[in-house]
Amino acid sequence: MIIYPQIDPTAISIGPLHVRWYGLMYLIGFLGAWMLGRYRASKPESGWTANQVDDLITYCVLGVVVGGRFGYIFFYDLHAFLQDPLVLFKVWQGGMSFHGGAIGVAIGFWLFGRKTGKTFFTVADFIVPLAPLGLFAGRIGNFINAELWGKPTDLPWGVVFPGPLAGGVPRHPSQLYEASLEGLVLFTVLWLYSSKPRPRGAASGLFLLLYGCFRFLVEFVREPDAHIGYIAFGWLTEGQILSFPMIILGIVVLAWSISANKQRTTKSVTR
Structure with a gap:
């Protein structure tokens, strides 16, 4: 059993200005992606x-900021929005959704492609190997905030998180599980895979498939949002429902990419 270390979620305070670690994690993720993208x-x-x-x-x-906020409201807190539409702008109260951010970024890919003349998957394949850096940083931010923890566990690395909602019992540090799988493991796989020429769309399909699988699995030990609970069967969560289409889409994109590449190869050989 591990007692959660008392980490102040505010990294820097200058008068009325408070810079939180969670916001810094987003900045670190974007800076890391920018540096590796330039490389x-x-x-x-x-x-x-x-x-x-x-x-x-x-x-x-x-795309991440706007899509993430809209996604959280639509997927996880629609009731509050219907009662008070201004809750959409109360970002200081927290609430960001990866799946909403992914939709926002996809729209950004399309707009950027139109501007530069690049295809959607040319843009997506370039950026998705860098995305896990932000996912890793964001989950570390969740851990610092002592939020989105997992279910009770008797495993030796169970963490006792602060606050009455955590119940004072050891819980799975699901934020760190996601940081490891969605961050470190996904980054390593995609970076190595995309370091060599691949068919168009292959890296994007692999990202969708692996992220969807990792998120779906971790949801089994992650405590569901208290105001939502389980959606069906006593175990299916909102995160799993949103991740399942990513798994299917990833398989479809990978299959399309491999098939299209084979057709191009066959045509080039028979000419």
Whole structure:
């Protein structure tokens, strides 16, 4: 059993200005993606320029923030929105959704592609190997905030989180599970996979498939949102419902990518 270390969620306070660790984690994730994106763009025949990376990261930041907030309200707190629509703008109360952010970023890919003449999957394949950096940082932010913890456990690494809702019992540190799987493992796999030429859409499909699987699995030990609970069968959570389409879409995109690549290869050989 591990007692949660008392971490002040506020990293810096200057008068009335308070900078929280959670916000800094987002900044760290975006900076990491920007630096690695520029590194990849510097490679010969990358097809990308440093300025294009700068612009794309800006689109991604807007997509994550706007899409993440709208997604949280729509997927997890629609009742509060219907009672008070202004809750959408009360970001200081917390509430961001990965799935909403993913939709926002996908829209950003499309808009950026229209602006630069790049296809959707050309843009997506370039950025998805960098996305797990932000996912890792965000989950560390969740841990610092002592939120989104897991179910009670008797495992030796169970953490006793503060607050009456946590019940004073050891719980799965599900934030760290997600940081490891959705962050470190996913980054390693995608970075290595995309370091060599791959069919268009393959990296994007692999990201969708692996993230969906990792999130679906961790949800089994993550405590569901108190105001939502389980959606069906006494174990199915909102996160699993939202992740399942990602798994299906990932399989479809991978299958399409491999099939299209085989067709292109066959045509080039028979000419």
